[in-house]
Amino acid sequence: KAGVTQTPRYLIKTRGQQVTLSCSPISGHRSVSWYQQTPGQGLQFLFEYFSETQRNKGNFPGRFSGRQFSNSRSEMNVSTLELGDSALYLCASSINQGRAAFFGQGTRLTVV
Amino acid sequence: KQEVTQIPAALSVPEGENLVLNCSFTDSAIYNLQWFRQDPGKGLTSLLLIQSSQREQTSGRLNASLDKSSGRSTLYIAASQPGDSATYLCAVSFERTITGGGNKLTFGTGTQLKVEL
Numbered sequence: 026k027a028g029v030t031q032t033p034r035y036l037i038k039t040r041g042q043q044v045t046l047s048c049s050p051i052s053g054h055r056s057v058s059w060y061q062q063t064p065g066q067g068l069q070f071l072f073e074y075f076s077e078t079q080r081n082k083g084n085f086p087g088r089f090s091g092r093q094f095s096n097s098r099s100e101m102n103v104s105t106l107e108l109g110d111s112a113l114y115l116c117a118s119s120i121n122q123g124r125a126a127f128f129g130q131g132t133r134l135t136v137v
Numbered sequence: 138k139q140e141v142t143q144i145p146a147a148l149s150v151p152e153g154e155n156l157v158l159n160c161s162f163t164d165s166a167i168y169n170l171q172w173f174r175q176d177p178g179k180g181l182t183s184l185l186l187i188q189s190s191q192r193e194q195t196s197g198r199l200n201a202s203l204d205k206s207s208g209r210s211t212l213y214i215a216a217s218q219p220g221d222s223a224t225y226l227c228a229v230s231f232e233r234t235i236t237g238g239g240n241k242l243t244f245g246t247g248t249q250l251k252v253e254l
Contacts (some may be wrong), residue, residue, distance in 0.1 A: 029180075056240045068226070068244040081239035115180055122240035123168045123230055128181040 027052065029118050029129035037135045043104040046132045050097050050118030057099040058126070059091060062113040071114075074099055075121070106136045139164045139231050143245035150217055151253055158212040158248045160227035165208050168230040171242070172201050172212050174223040181226065185212070189232075217252045224249045 030049040038044050050057050058081075059071040070083040074093035091101040097118075103110055113133050117126040140163045150156050160170070169188045173181040185194045185201040187210065193202040200213040210227060228242040 031180075058240060058242070060242075060244075067246045068228075068242075070241050070243070073240050075240065081234065081241045083241075113178075117181075117242070119240065122238070123235050125171065125183055125186045126228075126242060127183055128173070130180040133178070 029116055029127055031114075031116050031129035031132050033132060034130065035133045035135075037137060038106050040106055040108060040136055042106050043102060044106060044134060045100055045102045046114055046116075046134075048099045048101075048116030048118075048129060050099070050116075051127055054118035054120055054127075055097050056119045056121055056124075057093055057097060058117045058119075059099070059101050060115045060117065061085075062115060062131070063111075068115070071101065080122075103134075108136050110134065111136045139229070139233075139243055141227060141229050141243050141245040143225075143227060143248050145248060146246065147249040147251075149251045149253060152217060152219060154217050154252075155213070155215050156217055156250070158214070158225050158250070160210040160212070160245055162208045162210075162229050162243075164231055164233075165205050166232040167205060168232050168235045170201075170203055170210050170230070171228045172199075172210075173226045173228065175226060175247070176223050184225075214250075217250075219252050219254060222250055222252050 058073040073081040093099045113131045115131045116129045171186045172184040187203045198215040224247045226247045
């Protein structure tokens with residue numbers, strides 16, 4: 026059974042640009058969550074989608090957005106990139122709320 | 138506020154030693170707790186999941202315990218090996234989030250473990 030797949034693995038963007046990250050969950054998993062990991066703040070929750078609906082949202086500015094498609098694949102978008110957005114972005118999938126979460130390898134975003 | 142804390146932040150032990158990693162949470166109304174390991178620059182690997190009704194879970198050399206009333210969980214690693222070197226993270230799913238219909242993990246800051254030859 027394939028694991029959680031995130032693409033791309035690495036990205037370098039310039040301040041002010043926008044970026045889209047993709048996550049394909051484990052087959053049969055309908056809940057997809059996104060987290061940002063930085064050395065200073067650790068792992069912080071961005072948002073969670075289930076059946077194409079956002080169920081939870083963390084304390085991030087509106088520049089961070091996401092969506093989920095009917096096949097459960099999810100994308101997150103960051104607009105008007107800032108230097109502080111440089112981080113490892115991790116996607117997790119689970120069957121539903123409260124079930125074990127499985128993470129992808131992450132997308133390393135560097136903003137210059 | 139729902140917070141998760143891990144102590145110590147870093148730990149270095151000789152190979153073969155048994156060790157305990159600690160995780161504490163401020164709100165005892167948890168749904169479950171999950172332990173992960175993370176290798177440098179990589180994603181998280183799920184190790185153990187303990188439901189709120191359970192006291193412990195075991196997988197190979199790993200044993201995780203949960204004491205909801207005191208807001209604590211421990212991860213016990215037996216006969217440590219250099220391959221166990223990684224950052225260990227605990228993550229809590231709080232009841233309020235689950236009953237609200239969401240799915241969110243609150244992470245501790247992790248314990249960086251180094252097992253030396």
